[in-house]
Amino acid sequence: MVDKIANALRLTAVDEQAAKAGLYKGMALTDARAQFDKLDIAFASPRKDGELLEKLADWCDRYTPLVALDAPHGLILDMTGCIHLFGDEPTLLKDVHRQLQRHGMIVKTAFAGNAAAASALARHSAGGIVEPSDQNRRLYALPLVSLDLEDAHIAGLRRAGLRTVGDLDVLPRAALTARFGNGVVAGLDALFGRQSKPISPRRIVPVCMVERRMAEPLIAMEAVELVLVQLADELFIRLGQRVEGAREIEASFFRTDGNVRRLRIEAGRPLTDTKTLMRLMKERLSTLAEPLDAGFGFDMIRLGALRTDRTRHQQKSLDDREQETEEVERLIDRLSIRLGNSRVLRPTPVDTHIPERTVALEPASKTKRESNGEWTAQPQGDPPERPVRLFQPPERIEATFEVPDSPPAQFIWRRVRHNVVLAEGPERIAPEWWREHSGALTRDYYRLEDSSGKRFWVFREGLLERGTPNPRWYLHGLFA
Structure with missing residues (x-):
C-alpha cells in the first residue's frame, strides 16, 4: 500500500512476502521499485479503512x-x-x-x-x-x-x-x-494497569438486554417475527422484575455476511407489554426506505432496552375504558415512529425572563420529568400577564405619548390608529447579558386597551436616561 507523505509516495503497509524481501513501512516507492520491477501496489484509502473498521465494530x-x-x-x-x-x-x-x-x-x-x-x-x-x-x-x-x-x-x-x-x-x-x-x-x-483508563464504547450500553443465537440462519420473516416476540416477552419479564418499562428499545439483526441492521423504537410512556412493542415495530418497519432484508439469514437477533423508566399504575375509568391521556400517548408514539421524533413536537416552558424565549419545542415523546420545566398556573380572577399570541419578531409601531417615560396615548399599527383608553405598566425586562450582544437594550412593557376593547402588549426599547436618544416602540403580542 502506498500513499503520498511529505510530497513523496511511500509505502504505508506491506504484506508478509514483501517484508521478507526487505520492504518496510515508510520506504519510498522509488526505492522499492529500484529493487523490484514488478510491484503489486494499491493506493491507501484511510477513509475506506475507517468505514471498514466501523463495520467490523458493529459485527463485534x-x-x-x-x-x-x-x-x-x-x-x-x-x-x-x-x-x-x-x-x-x-x-x-x-x-x-x-x-x-x-x-x-x-x-x-x-x-x-x-x-x-x-x-x-x-x-x-x-x-x-x-x-x-x-x-x-x-x-x-x-x-x-x-x-x-x-x-x-x-x-x-x-x-x-x-x-x-x-x-x-x-x-x-x-x-x-x-x-x-x-x-x-x-x-x-x-x-501495567496502575492507572484506570476505561474504554469509551461506540454505542449506548443497554440497561437490559436479551438475545437469541440461531443454530441455522433465519431467512423467513415470519420466523424472525416469532423470535422477536419471544425476546420481547423475556425482556419485559426482566424489566417487570425491576418495576420498570422501556422508553427506548433497539432491535439488532446480525446477518451471516457481517452486516448489522438496527431498528430503534422510542415511546412517550414506558412500554411494558409485547403487543404494544410489536405494533410499534411494524409501524417502524413500514417507514424504512430500505426494507429489512435477511440476505443469507440472521444468525443472531438482540433486543435491548436503552432507556427505562419506573412504571406506574394507569387509572381506569368506571366503564373500564382507558383514560384519554393514554390514547393521546399512543397516538404520539405512532406518529413519532412514522414521521420521526423531530417532527412530532409540543411546547415546553423555558426558564428565562425574555418573552420570546419562554417556550421551546421538543419531541412529544419526552416525559414531563425530561422536559425543561413546568407551566406556571395563572391565578384565577387575575388578568393574564402575557398575551396568548406573540409576534416573532415584534412588529414596529408609531406611538404618541405625553412624556417620554409614559405609556402611549395612541399608536398606529398596520396603518390603523388605535386610541388607548387603559394602560398598565411598565414591566421592565432587561436583556440577558450573558448571551446578548453589547448593544441589546432594556424593554419597558405595557398592557394597553383601545377604545374598541382590543388589548395589546407593547414595549419601548431603550431608555432616555441611559442614553438612547429615540426609543422605538414595538407590538409584541395580542391578548384574547
Missing part, C-alpha cells in the same frame, strides 16, 4: 456491547461478564478468527488484564491469551513503540540505550518525567 457487537475503536486498525472489546456465553477464552478467540477468516481477513488478538496492555500485545507481539502471572513479563519484552510516544521521545530513549518497556519501567519516575514529560509515565501506568 455479537460478542459484547462494549466495543471501542483502537484507531487506526484495531478494536477493543471489553469481555467482562461475557466469556461464559462462549465457554472460555480459547473458544471465543477461535470463533473470532474463524468468522473473520471466512470473510478473507487476517486478525491478531490478545487477551490481557486491561485495554492498553491488550492493544500493545496484539500490535507488537504474538498476541494470544496472556495469563495474569505472565503479563508483566510479556509487557517488559515489548518494544518502546508500543507506548505510542512521539518519535522524538522514542529516539531520545534509544540514544540513552533503552530498547524495551522493561528497560524503561525500572527507571525513576521523576527522572523520566523531567526529561520526557508526563506522557511516558502515563503510558507505562496505563500499560
Whole structure:
C-alpha cells in the first residue's frame, strides 16, 4: 500500500512476502521499485479503512456491547461478564478468527488484564491469551513503540540505550518525567494497569438486554417475527422484575455476511407489554426506505432496552375504558415512529425572563420529568400577564405619548390608529447579558386597551436616561 507523505509516495503497509524481501513501512516507492520491477501496489484509502473498521465494530457487537475503536486498525472489546456465553477464552478467540477468516481477513488478538496492555500485545507481539502471572513479563519484552510516544521521545530513549518497556519501567519516575514529560509515565501506568483508563464504547450500553443465537440462519420473516416476540416477552419479564418499562428499545439483526441492521423504537410512556412493542415495530418497519432484508439469514437477533423508566399504575375509568391521556400517548408514539421524533413536537416552558424565549419545542415523546420545566398556573380572577399570541419578531409601531417615560396615548399599527383608553405598566425586562450582544437594550412593557376593547402588549426599547436618544416602540403580542 502506498500513499503520498511529505510530497513523496511511500509505502504505508506491506504484506508478509514483501517484508521478507526487505520492504518496510515508510520506504519510498522509488526505492522499492529500484529493487523490484514488478510491484503489486494499491493506493491507501484511510477513509475506506475507517468505514471498514466501523463495520467490523458493529459485527463485534455479537460478542459484547462494549466495543471501542483502537484507531487506526484495531478494536477493543471489553469481555467482562461475557466469556461464559462462549465457554472460555480459547473458544471465543477461535470463533473470532474463524468468522473473520471466512470473510478473507487476517486478525491478531490478545487477551490481557486491561485495554492498553491488550492493544500493545496484539500490535507488537504474538498476541494470544496472556495469563495474569505472565503479563508483566510479556509487557517488559515489548518494544518502546508500543507506548505510542512521539518519535522524538522514542529516539531520545534509544540514544540513552533503552530498547524495551522493561528497560524503561525500572527507571525513576521523576527522572523520566523531567526529561520526557508526563506522557511516558502515563503510558507505562496505563500499560501495567496502575492507572484506570476505561474504554469509551461506540454505542449506548443497554440497561437490559436479551438475545437469541440461531443454530441455522433465519431467512423467513415470519420466523424472525416469532423470535422477536419471544425476546420481547423475556425482556419485559426482566424489566417487570425491576418495576420498570422501556422508553427506548433497539432491535439488532446480525446477518451471516457481517452486516448489522438496527431498528430503534422510542415511546412517550414506558412500554411494558409485547403487543404494544410489536405494533410499534411494524409501524417502524413500514417507514424504512430500505426494507429489512435477511440476505443469507440472521444468525443472531438482540433486543435491548436503552432507556427505562419506573412504571406506574394507569387509572381506569368506571366503564373500564382507558383514560384519554393514554390514547393521546399512543397516538404520539405512532406518529413519532412514522414521521420521526423531530417532527412530532409540543411546547415546553423555558426558564428565562425574555418573552420570546419562554417556550421551546421538543419531541412529544419526552416525559414531563425530561422536559425543561413546568407551566406556571395563572391565578384565577387575575388578568393574564402575557398575551396568548406573540409576534416573532415584534412588529414596529408609531406611538404618541405625553412624556417620554409614559405609556402611549395612541399608536398606529398596520396603518390603523388605535386610541388607548387603559394602560398598565411598565414591566421592565432587561436583556440577558450573558448571551446578548453589547448593544441589546432594556424593554419597558405595557398592557394597553383601545377604545374598541382590543388589548395589546407593547414595549419601548431603550431608555432616555441611559442614553438612547429615540426609543422605538414595538407590538409584541395580542391578548384574547
